[in-house]
Amino acid sequence: MEKNVVVTGAGQGLGNCVVRKSLEEGFRVYAVDRTITEELNSLKNRYPEQLEVLRCDISSMADVDRTGEFIKAHTKRIDILYNIAGIYRFRDKVGLADTNMESEAFLTMYDVNAVGPLRMCKALADRLGGGSVIINISSEAGSIGSCWRTQEYAYCMSKAALNMGAKILSNELKDRDIRIFNLHPGWLKTSMGGEEAMKSEEAVTPEESAGHIMQIAEHPETVPKDRMFMEYTMEPLVW
Numbered sequence: 001m002e003k004n005v006v007v008t009g010a011g012q013g014l015g016n017c018v019v020r021k022s023l024e025e026g027f028r029v030y031a032v033d034r035t036i037t038e039e040l041n042s043l044k045n046r047y048p049e050q051l052e053v054l055r056c057d058i059s060s061m062a063d064v065d066r067t068g069e070f071i072k073a074h075t076k077r078i079d080i081l082y083n084i085a086g087i088y089r090f091r092d093k094v095g096l097a098d099t100n101m102e103s104e105a106f107l108t109m110y111d112v113n114a115v116g117p118l119r120m121c122k123a124l125a126d127r128l129g130g131g132s133v134i135i136n137i138s139s140e141a142g143s144i145g146s147c148w149r150t151q152e153y154a155y156c157m158s159k160a161a162l163n164m165g166a167k168i169l170s171n172e173l174k175d176r177d178i179r180i181f182n183l184h185p186g187w188l189k190t191s192m193g194g195e196e197a198m199k200s201e202e203a204v205t206p207e208e209s210a211g212h213i214m215q216i217a218e219h220p221e222t223v224p225k226d227r228m229f230m231e232y233t234m235e236p237l238v239w
C-alpha cells in the first residue's frame with residue numbers, strides 16, 4: 001500500500017537513508033531539513049513525482065507551521081512521521097565544571113532535539129489518524145534509569161526531555177490509535193557518530209538501522225503495546 005511519509009533530518013545520515021528506502025518502497029515522501037543537500041537533490045531528480053524536498057528549521061515554529069501547511073495542502077493523511085533531525089556537539093563531552101550554560105548552544109540543543117519533534121507533531125496533528133505512527137529518534141543517552149555518563153549534559157538532557165514529551169503526547173493521543181515509538185538508532189556511522197564510529201565494528205551503518213526502524217514504523221502491530229522506548233532492534237530500554 002502506498003504510504004505518505006514525513007521525514008525530518010532528511011539531508012544526510014539516518015534521515016536520508018529513510019527517505020531513500022521509503023522512495024524505493026513506492027511511498028510519497030516529504031523530506032524536511034534545514035540544509036538541502038546534494039543527496040536530496042539527486043533523489044528529487046530520480047523520484048520527481050514521489051518526493052517533496054522542504055527546507056525547514058525545526059527550531060522555528062513559524063518554519064514548521066509553514067512546512068506543515070504545505071504538507072497538509074498535499075495530503076489528507078500522514079501514515080508515518082519520522083522525527084530524525086537532531087544535533088550533537090563533540091565539544092560538549094565535558095563535565096559540569098567545563099559546561100558552558102551561558103552559551104546559546106546549550107539551549108539550542110534542547111530546542112532542536114526535544115522541542116523540534118513536538119513542533120512537527122503539533123503542526124501535523126490533524127493529518128495523523130487511526131493507524132498512524134510517530135517515530136522519534138531518541139537515544140540510549142536519554143535514558144535516566146540506565147545513565148552511566150559523567151558528561152554530555154546538554155545532549156543527554158535534551159533526549160530525556162524528548163522522551164517525556166513523547167510519553168505525554170502518547171497519553172493525550174491514547175484514544176486516536178496513534179502509536180509513538182522513541183528509538184535508539186544504534187551508534188551510527190554518520191557525521192554525528194564521528195570518526196570513531198566509522199572505524200568501529202560496534203557501530204551500525206545508517207542503512208542497517210533505517211531498515212530496522214522502518215520495519216517498526218510499517219508494522220507497529222509487531223511491537224508489544226506497552227513498549228515505546230527501545231533499541232532499533234526492538235529491545236526495550238529503561239526510561
Ligand SMILES: NC(=O)c1ccc[n+]([C@@H]2O[C@H](COP(=O)([O-])OP(=O)(O)OC[C@H]3O[C@@H](n4cnc5c(N)ncnc54)[C@H](OP(=O)(O)O)[C@@H]3O)[C@@H](O)[C@H]2O)c1
Binds near residue numbers: 012032033034188
Ligand atoms: N549518530 C549517532 O551515533 C546517534 C546515536 C544516537 C542517536 N542519534 C540520533 O539519531 C538522529 C540522526 O542522527 P545522524 O547520525 O543521522 O545525524 P546527522 O548525520 O548529523 O544528520 C542530522 C540531520 O538533521 C539535520 N538538522 C539538524 N538540526 C536541524 C534543524 N534545526 N532543523 C532541521 N534539520 C536539522 C541536519 O542538518 P545539518 O546538516 O544542517 O546540520 C542533518 O541533515 C539524531 O536525532 C541523533 O541525535 C544518533
